[in-house]
Amino acid sequence: MFFRRGARMLRWLVCGRLGPVWMWKALLLFLAIAFAGQLLGVIFNKSNVQSAARSIFTSPDAQGPSLGSCQPHTHIMFLKTHKTASSTVLNMLYRFGDEHNLRFALPLGYQLGYPLPFNAHRVKGYRGPRAIEFHIMGNHMRFNKPEVEKVMPADTFYFSIIRDPVALAESSFAYYKEVAPAFRKAKGLGEFADDPKKFYDPRLRNNHYAHNLLWFDFGLDSNANFSLALARLGEDMIRRTFKLILVSEYFDQSMILLRHALCWPLDAVVFFSLNARQQKPISAGGTLPNLSLTPEQREKLRQWNAFDWYLYKAFNKTFWKEIDKFGHAQMEKEVRLLRMRREDLARVCLRDGGKPVEAHRIRDKSIRPFQSGLIKILGYELQPGLDNTTQMSCLRMIRPEIQYKDVLDSKQFPQFHAIPAQQQSQRLLVAVGGTFIKQEPPRKGIKETGGEAGAGGRTLEEGMKDWEGNRLVRNNQTLVRENGKGRLR
Numbered sequence: 001m002f003f004r005r006g007a008r009m010l011r012w013l014v015c016g017r018l019g020p021v022w023m024w025k026a027l028l029l030f031l032a033i034a035f036a037g038q039l040l041g042v043i044f045n046k047s048n049v050q051s052a053a054r055s056i057f058t059s060p061d062a063q064g065p066s067l068g069s070c071q072p073h074t075h076i077m078f079l080k081t082h083k084t085a086s087s088t089v090l091n092m093l094y095r096f097g098d099e100h101n102l103r104f105a106l107p108l109g110y111q112l113g114y115p116l117p118f119n120a121h122r123v124k125g126y127r128g129p130r131a132i133e134f135h136i137m138g139n140h141m142r143f144n145k146p147e148v149e150k151v152m153p154a155d156t157f158y159f160s161i162i163r164d165p166v167a168l169a170e171s172s173f174a175y176y177k178e179v180a181p182a183f184r185k186a187k188g189l190g191e192f193a194d195d196p197k198k199f200y201d202p203r204l205r206n207n208h209y210a211h212n213l214l215w216f217d218f219g220l221d222s223n224a225n226f227s228l229a230l231a232r233l234g235e236d237m238i239r240r241t242f243k244l245i246l247v248s249e250y251f252d253q254s255m256i257l258l259r260h261a262l263c264w265p266l267d268a269v270v271f272f273s274l275n276a277r278q279q280k281p282i283s284a285g286g287t288l289p290n291l292s293l294t295p296e297q298r299e300k301l302r303q304w305n306a307f308d309w310y311l312y313k314a315f316n317k318t319f320w321k322e323i324d325k326f327g328h329a330q331m332e333k334e335v336r337l338l339r340m341r342r343e344d345l346a347r348v349c350l351r352d353g354g355k356p357v358e359a360h361r362i363r364d365k366s367i368r369p370f371q372s373g374l375i376k377i378l379g380y381e382l383q384p385g386l387d388n389t390t391q392m393s394c395l396r397m398i399r400p401e402i403q404y405k406d407v408l409d410s411k412q413f414p415q416f417h418a419i420p421a422q423q424q425s426q427r428l429l430v431a432v433g434g435t436f437i438k439q440e441p442p443r444k445g446i447k448e449t450g451g452e453a454g455a456g457g458r459t460l461e462e463g464m465k466d467w468e469g470n471r472l473v474r475n476n477q478t479l480v481r482e483n484g485k486g487r488l489r
Contacts, residue, residue, distance in 0.1 A: 056348050057267065057393045061341060064259070064266025065334060073262045074102055075153045078138035079160035081217045082209070083171040084248045086161055087274045087401050089258075093138045094404045095396045096268050102135035104408050105151050112141035115208055117219060117467070120150040124413065139405070143219035145241055145467040157262065158241050162214055162315055163248035165308035166298050169193075170291045172209050174375050177289050182210035188290030193297040196304045215307035219467045226306040234307065235314050237466065244322075245315040256334045257322055270341050272354070272380060272397055274369075288375075349394030351381040369400040 056062070078093055080086040097104055105123045107113070113122040118141040120126055123134070129150040137152055163171075170189060177183040182200040186192035192199055192210075200210055202223045212222035220234050238245070244261050246254035255269040262268075293301070302309045323331055346354030356378035362368045369379040380398040382391060399407070409416070 056344060057390065061337075061344070062265060062267040064337060064341075067260065067263050070263035072264055073157045074100070074135050075156040076136050076138070076262070077148060077152050077156050077158045078136075079143050079158070079217065079242070080138055080140050081161055081163075082140070082213055083168050083175065084161045084163040084214075085251055085273070088251075088271050089161060089246070090138045090401060091274055091397070091399070091404065092269055092271060093136050094399075094401075094408060096264065097136045098396060098408065098411075103133060103412065105134040105137035106405065106409055106412065107139050110139070110402060110405060112137075112139050114140045115142055115216070117142045118144040118147050120147045123151050124409070126151060142217060143467065145219070157243055159244040159246065159258065159261070160218075160238075160242055161246040161248055161254070162308075162312055164312055165214070165305040166293070166301050167249070168213060168308070169301050169305065170293075172213060174289050174291060176206065176209040180206045180209045182207045183289075188292065190290065190293050190297050193293060193300045193304070196300075212305050212307045214305075214311055218311075220307070222307065224307075226310075231307060231310040233466075235311065238311070238315075245318065247316055247319045250319070252335045252338055253323060253331060254319075255338060256331060257319075257326065260326070266338065266341060267345075270338060270345060270397075272342070272346065272350070273356070274379075274398070274400065345394075345397070348390065349383055349386075349397060351383050354380070356380055366403060367395070367399055370402050 076093065078086075078089060080090055094104075096102070105112075105126075107122055108124050112118050120129070122141075123137075125132060130153065133153065134151055137148070172180075173183050173189045173192065181204045182196070183192065185199045196211070200207060202211070208216045208222060215234065216222035218234070218238055220237075224230060244257060246258060248254075255271070258264075259266065259269045357380065358376055358378060362379050362381050364382070367379060367382075369377040379400060382394055382398070386394060396404075
């Protein structure tokens with residue numbers, strides 16, 4: 001009835017008042033076509049956006065420059081050192097393994113027994129030396145080569161990443177101030193740097209974060225007195241095992257070297273920085289740790305972390321030799337392509353131009369990064385309206401480490417994940433970066449005592465051997481290797 005009345009009124013207006021009927025019929029037809037065109041345009045435009053998003057992960061740009069006839073490495077061991085951008089590297093390994101259905105050597109909790117030296121029985125599903133083929137190992141551990149070799153195949157590619165020990169100390173102080181007694185006692189990093197021994201007690205749990213942390217993560221004795229002989233010994237051990245050492249300060253260049261070493265497509269090493277911290281306290285009443293340093297204090301930190309400083313200088317030099325070999329012009333070209341690709345993927349995947357945001361602002365709670373202490377750890381939000389395939393590819397790039405580990409765990413061990421979510425959260429043993437939430441129970445055959453008393457970890461001096469099996473002897477509180485021809489000094 002309403003429409004009939006409307007039609008009669010329109011006819012009255014058209015015929016009696018406003019001109020010939022044919023003119024208004026033409027006008028109405030034009031308006032209908034215009035409206036339909038606009039509607040179809042919105043639909044097609046949305047379709048084109050989604051089509052472009054879909055195609056970005058399958059475009060030729062995803063492969064990057066040709067790598068020749070090499071075959072991709074699928075047996076990979078990454079020593080995930082602390083506060084070196086290693087979470088971003090681990091995300092790449094998670095993505096590649098996830099996409100290619102590779103098997104991960106996952107921890108029982110969230111770290112592979114850290115800070116204890118790694119033991120093969122810390123790997124979930126481990127059934128004896130190489131009884132199962134594991135492809136990728138990358139969660140936090142204190143490196144122990146003989147035990148790693150029980151898990152990983154003989155052709156495994158070993159690599160790790162280092163960082164300037166001053167920058168590493170700044171990040172560690174900010175992140176671990178509440179859990180490392182040496183940091184907690186100091187008002188600021190500068191005060192700690194002025195006299196580290198005043199605050200540092202090697203017997204206290206988590207103090208390993210405050211002294212030669214890289215050296216410790218590589219499985220070496222971070223409390224030994226520095227000597228050139230011992231430093232060179234550690235360097236030689238690392239060189240014989242690790243085929244590539246990345247440098248955090250040159251992350252883009254590191255990704256290009258890694259891509260070529262692993263024979264992976266460009267998209268496999270394109271990244272969004274994960275586990276980054278914001279320069280504000282979490283609570284309104286909180287205060288940020290004071291990280292300011294004078295040039296003298298920076299030098300004191302290098303001296304305090306002398307083994308780390310030695311490693312950084314040695315492997316930074318090797319890193320640039322690799323780039324010389326690679327070719328500086330080619331490196332600049334590929335870094336440029338990497339950055340362009342990152343911008344393209346950020347435009348497609350990320351909301352608000354790809355800027356990281358505070359965890360509480362992320363609508364999807366399942367991708368909020370874990371928070372620790374007074375420092376806010378930032379994350380990302382996905383662009384709305386993505387098709388399922390694109391959304392999954394984008395999600396892999398921003399999924400935080402803890403959540404991604406859980407996803408992979410449920411994929412490999414579905415039988416263990418029929419547990420209520422509340423109970424699963426209670427099983428969280430160690431958070432990303434080493435902050436202790438609940439002590440992981442000891443397994444049979446693994447001794448938890450000694451070394452750093454109360455620290456839940458051992459140092460090399462207890463077993464009197466390094467991870468190559470060389471017997472160590474003490475010389476003025478410094479461990480050196482003993483061989484048939486005498487002692488290294």
